Amino acid sequence: MASMATKDARRIVDRRERSLVLGAGSSGLTAAKNLRERGIDVDLVEREAHVGGNWNIEGSTSRVYESTRMISSKPFTQYPDFPMPDAAPDYLHHTHVRAYLERYAAHFGLDQLVELSTSVDRVRPLARGFDVELTGPDGVPHTRRYGRLVVANGHNWSPKWPSYPGQDTFSGELLHAAGYRSGDQLAGRRVVIVGAGNTGCDIAVEAAHRATATVHSTRRAYWYAPKYAFGRPADQVSDLIFALRLPTRLTQTLFQATARLVVGRHERYGLPRPDHRFLETHPIVNQQLLYHVGHGAITPKPDVARFEGDEVVFADGSRVGADLVVFATGYRIRFPFLPDGLIPGGARPRLLRNVLHPERTDLAVIGLIQPDSGQFALVHWQSVLLASFLDLDARDPAAARDYLRAAGRHLDDRSQAGIDLVDSTRHLVEVEHAAYARDLEADLAELARRLAAVAA
């Protein structure tokens, strides 16, 4: 036993001068690019055979389906220094998002850097740095010692299954949206979709075209935001309301008035009236759902109460027969390769700006946000924040620690713009994009000041 340990120790490859970026999806790519740009040496590993993460539909943990399209328009989604092409439409199809990420990787030379088909099996934290056990394309496990770890493994891949009475004895098929790929899975069947996230609504719309009967069950009544308002991408219009920086209540009232104007009253479609104010749940952007409800192609129902044989019974006592139930009930945040407790906060990670570890300067997470808008742009700035912080750490470790201490004061400020979010696991890492952008800008200015002070 002891001899084996010595043998293992001898085989550890020393990469202490480098940082490991774990995952080459939309977050890992921009993290590697921005760190390298600030002179930080990085390695980049990706478990799949291609970059793109969730957007690489061939990937084993990709959760995109054939009809996946962006729900935020280009200006909010693109990396600010690498815009999506003018030729692309307002909302890109997932194949185009993947092509965009591949072009980003090629432009910044990340395709030369990334080690594909390389998975991280386990991470052992040291006093400073980490021992990382990896398996490369040859299938041989090996260990490398890294000075820093940047986790970008995504948070929309591990399915969150609900549990209802009678679920185990349901005679139809149960499917989590994670396993949903195309409308063919719905064709000619009686389908119940559970959950009104953007995925649930997409699948319900797809089912309206393909299934023999479509029932959409939602736990509560939501606000459905349109993709277009006044002939323009709705997020470009709504950002004007955010820009006013009005009191939260007034902002919500303005949004609700706009929704009434553009979409109309939900009750008119036979849907219940939303039980919360606008912005208090993650926005659902779908212009087709209400259309199909209005045409009778989708039957809205409240929460599922239980399953009985081939029937689904809802909270209002009504029941429908179903061949397939799709749970679009979301994903869990998981870091299966990290020891428990390394990232503080448990189910709701407690990180500075969702990025920096409050105590360790050698560990950060990138991409762990669910904004009410585009993701890539904000993650780019997360990466710039991390790069600036590591730059400070390289010049003066004491100054970096000092920054962590000072910034720790806003550890529980989650950039939610004073919005009282509905209590749900869905909102664990929710941020309001305008507030988050403002906070990141302030953080970057503060780091720039500290860097200038160190340089002087």
Next chain:
Amino acid sequence: MTGHTVTTPPRRLLPRPGGVRGEKVQRRLDWSFPPPPVARELLEVRPAAPVHGRPPLLCVHGAGMGAWAFERWLPAAAEAGWHAVAVSLRGHGGSEVPERFTTTTLRHYEHDVLQAITELPAPPVLVGHSLGAVVVQRVLERYRSAPAGVLLSPPPPDHGLALLGALARHDPVTLLRGALGLTTRPRPRTLVGPATPVEQAVALAERVGPEPAAAALQVTLPRRAPVIRTPVLVISGGADRIVPPATAARTARLLGTRAHLYRGLGHSLLLEVGWEDVLRHVLAWLEVQVGARPTP
């Protein structure tokens, strides 16, 4: 033949007004009113013998011109082993004229340059002339991956009020017509230095097209100066009648570097007699700055 002088280096990097600034994260105008898409003209000359690790050059022309402004530079730079590209900003050269061209501002041009950048295989060196140099300054703040920037006849990052004075002195008719919002062509002599024959100046002036008043005004009026960390080279003409030598020197000083002033050259140093000297200077500087190291 056109000797050049070097302005005194800045005493120190002056802290900009408002102290040290970070990154511009919030871009509300671009978020809510993204520049409308246009078809852009890219002129491109690839070297017969590419040098490994050299970044491409992306050239941005000045007011009223087009990618054609670099028609002498591109083949010469490619001859020297550089992948040379020039973009025509919207409404210029062979690029599409947008529906509302008159309201085009610098952020639209910034968008055009960024779009051109994404079509290149690696982060390019950004080369800007005159108004194009102002656009490049904005792009350098947003696109930090550029290994270097070259600013030719560049108006300063904060304001170009001196340009109004220079124009009032050398070409008041153009200034007046511009102020009235009339399309105008500069006097041929305004464009070039004394070494260039008058026929060449006339031919050049013939090719210059209209520039939207909004963009031209933006160059001259006070505005937020971009924060630039990229190494830049500043070259200008000692006989420039649009961006006076002292103004180019001010640009250099604000960017923490010195200006190289070519005595006999005017504003169109890309095209007028003596352009080879400027290009040679630029390529020699780039060779030292980025030629040896692989692109990041």
